[in-house]
Amino acid sequence: MARPLTEYNRKRDFEKTREPPGETARRKRAAAGSLSFVIQKHAARRLHYDFRLELDGTLVSWAVPKGPSLDPKDKRLAVHVEDHPISYGSFEGSIPKGQYGGGDVIVWDHGIWQPHGDPSKAYQEGKLKFTLIGEKLSGDWTLVRTRLPGNSDKEQWLLIKERDQAARPADEYDVVRERPESVISGAVIDEKTGRTQPAAGTARAKPPSKTKTDPRPAAAKGGKGTGKSASKSASKSAFPQTLSPQLATLASQPPAGDWLYEVKYDGYRVMVRFDAKGKVTIFTRNGHDWSAKLPEQVRELGQLKLTSSWLDGELVVLNEDGLPDFQALQNAFDTKSTRQMLLFLFDAPFLQGEDLRQQAVEGRRGALQEVLAEHQGELLRFSETFDADYVSIFRSACAMSLEGIIGKRAGSPYVSRRSADWIKLKCKQRQEFVIIGFTAPKGSRSGFGSLLLGVHDEAGKELRYAGRVGTGFNQARITAIHQQLQALQQKEQPVAGKVPDARTATWVKPQLVGEVEFAEWTGAGVIRQPVFVALRSDKPVEEIVREQPAAPEEVEKVMGRKRVSGxxxxxxxxxxxxxxxxxxxxxxxxxxxxxxxxxxxxxxxxxxxxxxxxxxxxxxxxxxxxxxxxxxxxxxxxxxxxxxxxxxxxxxxxxxxxxxxxxxxxxxxxxxxxWGAGSSRIDRADRITLDLDPDPDLPWKSMLDATQLVLAVLDELGLESWLKTSGGKGMHIIIPVARHLDWESAKAFSRAISSFMASQLPDRFTAKMGPNNRVGKIFIDYLRNQFGASTVAAYSVRARPGLPVSVPISRDELPELRSAAQWHIGNLQQRLAGLSGDPWADYHNRQRIKQDHWQQLNAKAP
Incomplete structure (x- = not known):
């Protein structure tokens, strides 16, 4: 019978709280269907734990002040409170002050519970015995109603751990103290302040901190976009040795949507890496190590005390007006005056070992701002966003002679490539060109008269002439550039087609890159009214193409991904x-x-x-x-x-x-x-696949434990096995074999393993297929091992929301695996780039299933 949620709804104003409205669930279940439980740590007026069991369409609930104990001697008080909706089981967040139960909430544990007998009848009688299968709690428990006098009219119950293998003395292990974190986000509640602290490596965003020099348009100051934390859903993944930056797409104006705007700094893009011991390395966008050139910046970055982190930023020198000055930056390098250089940081793809790349840009920036908030140094700055409309921001930036602004799509992830989720909007036409030669000087000038310029075609293969630039130099710059060009002289013209003054030009190897500001491109593909800005040693020659601003509708079509056409x-x-x-x-x-x-x-x-x-x-x-x-x-x-x-x-x-x-x-x-067979001998199996298929309500810890148990049995049998995620809920264990088994034998042996595990651990495994037979259990599917049957291939995408991928892993990775759908088409490349080798590099098909293997399984069976 469904239970009403009148009391729950009466106590809450759902216009003010994010808690889910109370609706009784009427889910179709088998008679012995799995039932969920959740324990939420709740920092209300007093810190306590809310213990909730799914029953008759709702979560029956008790407030347990001290939290559960694994010691059977501890009888924890559990105060009965109103029923909650089943959807409440995934609620984490902050209930506003003034609302019922105001305070922070995390999901401390969850899983399924298995009642001993009729749960509705036992609940009415006041004595519930049950088994918990959770991430932290397991084994048998009892909830019993008492007649103890309380300080209210609420029923007093006791939560008691039964004596079994999961029981532990309190003086040896206190599960509440040892495991304070959320099983969903990893966040913890500070028991002194009652505030949620994000998981390690993430941070709660704070209000924007002030910088000593603020090169922003006067009409565009504020901190929009920095107020969201990256704590939720941050992922663990292999920490990369190298990381390419996300690059912006040149646009004529932003498309519709929510965009965050920052200064387009006129400097050098750098990526900062903190290794596991906190050692700082500063890389250019091309991966060159500039740490030795920037000792003061390295020293100050080290004061952040970060480990296993990547930060993204721009190295800048500000002029006397507080604006970025690229020529001043180059002069500072020439004179080794690196103390003048400021590092404006604007993103944190990795932080304290947590991979934040799939988090929203607002969350990553909030986490970064938290790190920089308490920093007292002189050389690190947080790149703040503007709190104004695009037109005002852009006009103000151009009026101040800034190069332009950068727009970042709210909610977008971090990708190591050029993306339309980041756009650059320039006040003037300005880009890099390849220097292909120079003309002779005239008048009093020595060295050269003009630099001849080129750009690659769209394919990036052929250089084309793009014009020449003869202004923007002083004699000292001409002399310095001319010395570099002399060492690169060659006889051949580096570009195809006709070039003005080709007869008198001196050609050079196309290895130097210069940045030029200009009025426009002509119909012939050359620039008008150019002014030289500076040489760029941080931009590879191969990437220099003619930049053409994308129209808003073109940016919208890309949506942060390379457009596929043709x-x-x-x-x-x-x-x-x-x-x-x-x-x-x-x-x-x-x-x-x-x-x-x-x-x-x-x-x-x-x-x-x-x-x-x-x-x-x-x-x-x-x-x-x-x-x-x-x-x-x-x-x-x-x-x-x-x-x-x-x-x-x-x-x-x-x-x-x-x-x-x-x-x-x-x-x-x-x-x-x-198939589990090769194309040349489809009548013979060359591998056996054990598909561990769980009750979808089981916690992930149960899946990990089950996989380890099956691996232990295979190890004892002396059989090598290999692991891959299914891309769904379960795991695949692959046993490679020589081609000596027909399909009947392959199926029989895999069924023998499935039956053995079910007979040895009937509370964990079942050898019978069908959802009714795997309630609270894991079915080892042996039916993959018969003629015509198949299993999803390694590295295949699954046709499921999010497009997860089935991925081979090593045994060492299993304990840290978070989900069978941990990798998807958006993050698999990041995993592959971080691998030191193929997890299945030693896979082979030479082992044989022998009579001894059958005998061992039969001997161990009860």
Whole structure:
């Protein structure tokens, strides 16, 4: 019977609190369906723990002042309070002061509970016995109603841990003290202040701090965009040795949407790395180590006491008006006056070991601002955002002779490439050019008269003449540049086509880059009214192309990703901009590019095996269907196996090259599933797959424990095994074998393992398929090991919201794994870039299943 939530709703004003409104759940369940529990740590008027059990469509709730204890001797007081909605089980946040229960809340533990007997009847009678399967709490417990006098009319209960393997003496282990963190965000509540402290490596944002020199338009001061913390959903991932910066797209004006604006600093872009011991290294955007050139900045950065962090910023020298001056920056380098250089920091892709790249830009900036708030040094500044409309900001910036402004799309992640989520809006035409030669000086000038300039075509392959610049120099600069050019002289003209004054020009190897300000491009592709600004040693020659501002609608189409048009790996992609996943915003073209980018990792797991395709022509939310046979599906370069292998249905397929991989995507494929056999001997298994399929309500810790238990059994049998995430809820354990097993034997052996685990640990495992049989348990699916059956391939995307990926891992990584869907098309490349080697580098198919293995399983069975 559903329980009403009248009292819960009466006590709350949902116009003021973010708590979910009370609605009784009427979820369809099997008679023995899994039931959720949650324990929330709540810093209300008094700090306490809210213990909640799902029952009859609501969460029946008790306030436990001291929190649960694993010691059976401790009988914790539990004050019965009003029922809460099931949706409350995921609530974390702050209840406003003045509201009922005002204060911070975190999810301290969650999972499922298994009542002993009829839970509704036991609850009414005042004595609930049950088993908890949570991230922190497990084993058997009792809640019993007492007749103790209380200070209110609320019922007094006792929460008691039963004596079992999960019980521990309080003087040995206090779970409340040892495990204070949220199981969702990792945040903790400071028991003295009652305020939530973000997980390690993230920070609660504070109000903007003042800088001593503020080179911002007078009409555009404030701190918009720095008020959100990056604490939620921050991820653990391999800390990279190198990290490329996010680059902005030149735009004519911002598209519609919420944009955060900062000064476009006229300086050198740098990335700052703090290693695990706090050592500071400053890199240019090209990855050159400039730490030795910037000792004062390194010393001051070290005062931040950060470890395993990456910060993004711009090295700047301010002129007497407090504005960035690039020539002054170069002069400071020439005279080694680096003490003049300020480092304006504006992003934190990694902080204290936490990967913040998938967090919103506001959260990353809030975390960075927290780090800099207490810093008392002279050389580090926080790059603040403007609190004004775009037109006012841009006009003010240009009136102050700033180079322009940078816009960042609110809510956008950090990506190590050029992105339309960051746009640059310039007050004047200004960009870098490759110096291809010079003309002879005239009059009293010595050295050279003008510099000849070039830019690459859009493909980045061919240099084209772009004009010449003869103003903006003094004699000292001419002399210094001329000395560099003399060492680069060559006879050949570096660009194709006609160049004015080519007969008298001196050509140089195209290795130097100069920044030039100019009025416009002519129809012939050369610049008018140019003025030389400075040499740029931080910009690679290969990247110098003609910059053309994108119109707002063009920026909007890109939405932070490279637009895919034409072909990927030589395969034409139709409707490349069609969105296939609402959660990630990914398009069909994005998916094709992703598969092309990981082809070298994926192909060893695809090539040489029959493949089944899961096609979803309408995307993740549309109809999905499997295709095992080639039929009339025309995929370029896909291999068709011998039709005689299955005369009734036709040829099986094999994907063994990148064109076939992308061709399948073009035909609507998202997932690739492979057999446990090679294409040359499909009648013989060459691997056994154990698919650990959990009750979806089980906590992740149960999945990790179960995987470790199965691995331990395989180790005892002397069988090597390999791990990969499923990209869904479970894990895949792969046992490579020599081609000596027919399918009947392969299925029988995998079933024997499944049955053995279920017989040994019936409270954790089941050998029977179906949701009713795996309530609170994990089904070891052995049915992957039969003729025609397949398992999602390593590095295949899953057709699920967020487009997660099935990823091979090493055993050492298992304890730190946070989810079977931890990696997706947006962050897998970051993992691969941080790997020191292939986790499956030693995978082989030489081991044999022997009679001894069967005997060991039978001998250990009860």
């Amino acid at each position: 072909k990927v790996a030589g395969v034409k992609i139709s409707n490349a901009q069609r969105q296939i996943d609402e959660q990630s915003g990914a398009t069909k073209g994005d998916l094709a590019e992703f598969y092309e980018s990981i082809c070298d990792w994926m192909m060893p797991h695809l090539a040489g095996r029959p493949v089944s395709l899961l096609r979803a022509p309408e995307g993740v939310g549309g109809e999905q269907f499997f295709q095992k046979h080639a039929e009339r599906l025309a995929i370029p370069n896909i291999r068709h196996l011998d039709p005689a292998l299955d005369p009734e249905h036709g040829s099986y397929m094999e994907v063994n090259n990148v064109r076939a991989l992308i061709g399948a995507v073009q035909m609507g494929t998202i997932e690739f599933h492979t």
